[in-house]
Amino acid sequence: MSQPYYITTPIYYVNDRPHIGHCYTTTVADVAARFARLMGRDTFLLTGTDEHAEKVVKTAQDRGLTPLQWADKNAAEFVKAFDLMGIQADDFMRTSQPRHIARASAYIKKLMDSGDIYLGDYVGWFDASQEEYLTETVAKEHDYKSPVTGKPLEKRTEKNYFFRLSKYESALLQAIEKGAKGEPGGYRILPDARRNEVLGRLKQGLNDVPVSRAVKEGDADWGILMPGDPNHRVYVWIEALCNYLSAVDNEREPSTAQAEGGPRRKYWPPAVHVMAKDILWFHAVVWPAMLMALGEELPAVVYAHAYFVAEGRKMSKSLGNFIEIDQLRAYADKFSVDAVRWYLATQGPLGANDADFAHAKFIEVYNADLANGIGNCASRVGNMIAKYFDGVVPEPAERAAQIDQKQWDALFLFPGLVKDCAPGIATQIEACGIDQALHLGASYVNAIDQFIAAHRPFSVAKEEPSAGYGPLNGFITNQQFLSTVLYHSAEAVRIASLLLFPALPNKMAELWRNWNCSPLNDPADPNSGFKAPLAELAEWGGKWSLKPGQKIDKGEALFMRADPKEPAPGQA
Numbered sequence: 001m002s003q004p005y006y007i008t009t010p011i012y013y014v015n016d017r018p019h020i021g022h023c024y025t026t027t028v029a030d031v032a033a034r035f036a037r038l039m040g041r042d043t044f045l046l047t048g049t050d051e052h053a054e055k056v057v058k059t060a061q062d063r064g065l066t067p068l069q070w071a072d073k074n075a076a077e078f079v080k081a082f083d084l085m086g087i088q089a090d091d092f093m094r095t096s097q098p099r100h101i102a103r104a105s106a107y108i109k110k111l112m113d114s115g116d117i118y119l120g121d122y123v124g125w126f127d128a129s130q131e132e133y134l135t136e137t138v139a140k141e142h143d144y145k146s147p148v149t150g151k152p153l154e155k156r157t158e159k160n161y162f163f164r165l166s167k168y169e170s171a172l173l174q175a176i177e178k179g180a181k182g183e184p185g186g187y188r189i190l191p192d193a194r195r196n197e198v199l200g201r202l203k204q205g206l207n208d209v210p211v212s213r214a215v216k217e218g219d220a221d222w223g224i225l226m227p228g229d230p231n232h233r234v235y236v237w238i239e240a241l242c243n244y245l246s247a248v249d250n251e252r253e254p255s256t257a258q259a260e261g262g263p264r265r266k267y268w269p270p271a272v273h274v275m276a277k278d279i280l281w282f283h284a285v286v287w288p289a290m291l292m293a294l295g296e297e298l299p300a301v302v303y304a305h306a307y308f309v310a311e312g313r314k315m316s317k318s319l320g321n322f323i324e325i326d327q328l329r330a331y332a333d334k335f336s337v338d339a340v341r342w343y344l345a346t347q348g349p350l351g352a353n354d355a356d357f358a359h360a361k362f363i364e365v366y367n368a369d370l371a372n373g374i375g376n377c378a379s380r381v382g383n384m385i386a387k388y389f390d391g392v393v394p395e396p397a398e399r400a401a402q403i404d405q406k407q408w409d410a411l412f413l414f415p416g417l418v419k420d421c422a423p424g425i426a427t428q429i430e431a432c433g434i435d436q437a438l439h440l441g442a443s444y445v446n447a448i449d450q451f452i453a454a455h456r457p458f459s460v461a462k463e464e465p466s467a468g469y470g471p472l473n474g475f476i477t478n479q480q481f482l483s484t485v486l487y488h489s490a491e492a493v494r495i496a497s498l499l500l501f502p503a504l505p506n507k508m509a510e511l512w513r514n515w516n517c518s519p520l521n522d523p524a525d526p527n528s529g530f531k532a533p534l535a536e537l538a539e540w541g542g543k544w545s546l547k548p549g550q551k552i553d554k555g556e557a558l559f560m561r562a563d564p565k566e567p568a569p570g571q572a
């Protein structure tokens with residue numbers, strides 16, 4: 001078995017309502033995880049909610065609930081949102097769960113014992129709305145107001161535990177630089193622009209970071225206590241980062257392994273931590289330093305994408321323009337959840353630049369890539385096989401000895417084109433390049449459309465010579481040419497559909513059912529896993545290829561064309 005693939009999303013603040021941003025990151029991770037499973041890797045996708053913020057206590061009080069009741073209610077909203085998006089998560093971590101509390105406390109204790117966490121004095125500017133301290137420079141720059149909400153910062157002096165981040169400055173620099181060169185012992189921060197920002201800030205020097213908050217009078221029992229000190233709780237960010245390890249650390253309590261579906265420690269270290277740029281510093285600096293202090297291996301990649309904006313404007317509470325779950329649900333109802341996943345995965349802010357969610361663009365992409373792309377291509381091929389071969393996959397002709405191999409390969413290009421798709425995808429998913437990986441599948445669809453346009457099987461069927469037929473004239477018959485063109489088109493559609501599956505699991509499973517070629521363990525269930533890895537599934541003429549003589553059903557159109565003049569779903 002190849003190396004396990006462990007991928008994580010941030011755990012989202014349970015106080016907020018899920019919106020497109022949370023769905024975006026989780027969809028990116030889901031597409032990457034599905035690619036990894038398709039490659040045959042033992043994959044684990046973790047998402048969840050970050051629950052111990054002080055704000056949770058306040059909001060719960062306002063609503064007459066206990067913090068846990070409030071967290072239960074909202075965590076369920078995240079679970080529902082990710083179900084809607086078709087996310088196949090292997091676990092949903094909630095930091096209020098005893099398993100997390102027990103393990104995170106143990107990590108903190110270990111760091112206290114080693115002296116990496118110590119008790120000191122802290123004076124600083126606290127942004128209560130964000131639950132974080134700002135440095136003097138940042139606080140001053142923003143006129144001592146929260147850079148996010150504009151509310152005044154609080155000056156706080158308190159006894160505090162600190163993590164000795166400064167001690168890891170040079171080790172971090174080295175690990176990041178090694179990672180960028182692909183050397184062992186390092187981790188890669190991606191995209192490159194983000195790595196340079198982190199390096200720039202790191203080179204200005206690191207201070208130790210506070211990792212606790214004082215327990216106040218009448219404090220609700222919410223949050224993890226500092227081990228051995230009932231007067232302090234672990235600062236929520238520090239504890240939240242621990243979730244990535246606590247979720248897979250069931251060797252620590254072997255009795256839990258069964259409840260959690262078997263030993264998970266094998267998944268460590270993560271292949272990729274995915275998040276947006278807002279929280280990169282915690283993931284690219286604080287967390288790796290904590291892992292070094294704990295003696296744990298570092299993640300291979302820390303990937304920070306940019307932001308989704310709505311119709312060209314930054315989404316914010318004050319503008320009230322978040323694209324919420326209800327809106328995504330309306331799109332999913334009208335165009336299919338796969339269409340929403342496709343838009344997020346291919347048009348989202350995966351790189352260093354922000355991306356827009358705009359209705360007109362959604363329709364344009366939907367029509368181009370899905371209705372006129374894979375949808376139309378699959379129906380055309382299915383329809384022609386139904387019409388000319390009674391729905392039976394035709395037998396392709398062998399190259400006659402008199403036909404030059406080069407000429408033949410130039411005409412029937414797909415076996416050569418798809419040959420190395422598996423290693424190509426493997427490289428992309430290491431770096432979370434899901435858009436590139438999906439584009440490879442989409443490029444096959446384009447090539448099939450061009451192939452059909454050039455070889456005109458519909459006119460060959462009427463016994464008219466086609467452009468491609470010329471050089472073969474006299475060596476194969478019209479009928480053989482038609483069979484070959486359609487066999488190659490259909491087999492190429494099958495291979496393209498494998499590469500599109502991670503974004504379009506429901507629709508590609510439907511296509512495979514129609515064509516009787518499902519590689520899934522359960523053809524009715526897109527989450528049931530593959531019978532073989534991509535390298536085998538995509539082998540031309542291999543065990544999983546379409547077999548001449550096999551019946552296929554042309555089925556319904558996978559994606560109906562959308563009318564750009566219709567209003568956006570969910571709006572009158």
Ligand code: MSP
Nearest residue numbers: 010011012013021022025050240241275276307308
């Ligand atoms: N709880 C912390 C994370 C702790 S992880 C150990 C947190 N939560 S959050 O709810 O604010 O989620 C932030 C994350 O949500 C971003 O890093 C990103 O993954 C996602 N997004 C939130 N808004 C977004 C956009 N507008 N666009 C894209 N992703 C965004 O921070």
